[in-house]
Amino acid sequence: MAARSIWNGTLTFGTIAIPIKLFSATDSKTISFKEVRASDGARISHKRLGAQSGDEVEFKELDKAYDTGKGVVVLTKEEIAAADGSRPKLIEIESFVKGEEIDPVFYDKAYHLGANKGGDHAYRVLLEALERSGRVGIGRFVLRSREQLVALRPIQGALGLQTMRFADELVAPGDLDFPELTKKPGEKEVAMAGKLVEMLAGEWDPAAYEDTYRDAVRQLIKAKAAGEEIEPAQEKEATEGDLMAALQASLEAASKTSPSPAKARATPKRPPTKKPTGPKKSAAKAKAAAEDGD
């Protein structure tokens, strides 16, 4: 991972200012693919095309449009930049709250903070104070032209900054209408479930979990590079037995209810086999589409 800082500025709270630099604390390991044409493996390039004209549109020609529901408002890059204001490069901590009061669902992307020239001492003092108090600094700063709500907290023995979601960005379970939340479970069941949880109690060991999907894709790439053929996974393999059993049940039911075909045909009339009847089918189709409503 490149050890270059992605942002340099000043961390302030009260009258104290610490020059700091920001590093990403995470490194996505997602395997990235390049797109090629299936038939000949030719590389693909993406172009922005005018939806109507089909002409290529360059990046510098782009503006951003927002649909208000009543109409579209177009903003230029300059106008959007103006919305940031001219903020100084500051991370302003407004208060320190108890860490356990913050539900982890609020936390988003994590960054490491390093001290910039002359900030070493103050950095160490602040880190120590946060570790002892268990408190987390809450503040704001602007990263990539967007104001972020951030938490300042020790992350793995260093000062860390973690962007936070705003309260209105969270979806409340209540809004999802979970009927299972309305009834209280019985005490006995809860006690039983509690025992089960105890039986599976363990220590949190992040290294014990690996991205098995990524490993599988890597294996696949390795195998294919070595010239092996890859068998595509069968879809719905797990339910195949159920489907077959259901079909068997249908057949048994059909043979019991009547000696002739059990299900009445939707339209028993058969078209003549001599000539294709062009217009009719499109009428039938149009009807089907109309009923479907899409």
Add this chain to the structure above:
Amino acid sequence: MKLTNLGKVLYPVPGVTKGDVIAYYAAIAPVLLPHLAGRPVTLVRFPDGVEGKSFFEKHANRYRPDWVKTIRMSAGKESVIDFVEVADTATLLWTANLAAIELHPSLSRAPDLDRPTALVFDLDPGPPATAVECCAVAILIKELLGQLGVECWAKTSGSKGLQLYAPMNVHVTYDDTKAFSQAVAALLEHRHPELVVSKQKKTLRPGKVLIDWSQNDRHKTTVAVYSMRARELPTISTPVTWDEVRGCAESGDPLALRFDKDMVLARVEEHGDLFAPLLTLQQELPVLG
């Protein structure tokens, strides 16, 4: 429209030229076009003949004449493909002139491109099994569907296999047809393990017939009825009667159901379009369970 290179030999063994291919498509157009109208069609082009390189062309050729109609279909989240719609003789001759020997339409018909109009089973024999075993399996499928009140029709693939179509022409989704056809394939494999496989492997199972149910998919295409095939001989994907299917199964002659373009034109004279029920017959997919 100008037809070009008519003397170019596309099938080397019998010396069939592009002119012959265009003439076949012109003659078959009255029965073929109703099966293509409204459907996105993938062209399989053989500019250097059936022994040369071929390519699948989904995007309608950008140098198409302006009277060639297209059907727009979404392909993935944000992209669309404008397929050729082959609904008239002129367009059919234009595709033939592009050496699009094979036409592969979608199972969907515009405007409802998310729903299939038919259920399809593609029967593929693993040598030494041949069309004879395919016919035996086709009869098993026909009987099974018949018990559920669903009729189906057969056509040769124009290669080694056989394809069964059950018209739907009613509300039905690919999820429904795929699940149902998979259940049929699995049940027949369960009942006749010596004859049937239902799981696609990279190699066909020797002596068994693969019931390929996976073509019941929005993104898959199956060769059109009456399409020429780019095989050694100018064979055609030909509709056949159930008597012919039974006859082939009993005779043991794998070539009994091999028809070339001239035989197919004669058959259409005699029988009309054996696949006409696919265009109009409405059948419900049985509810399983």
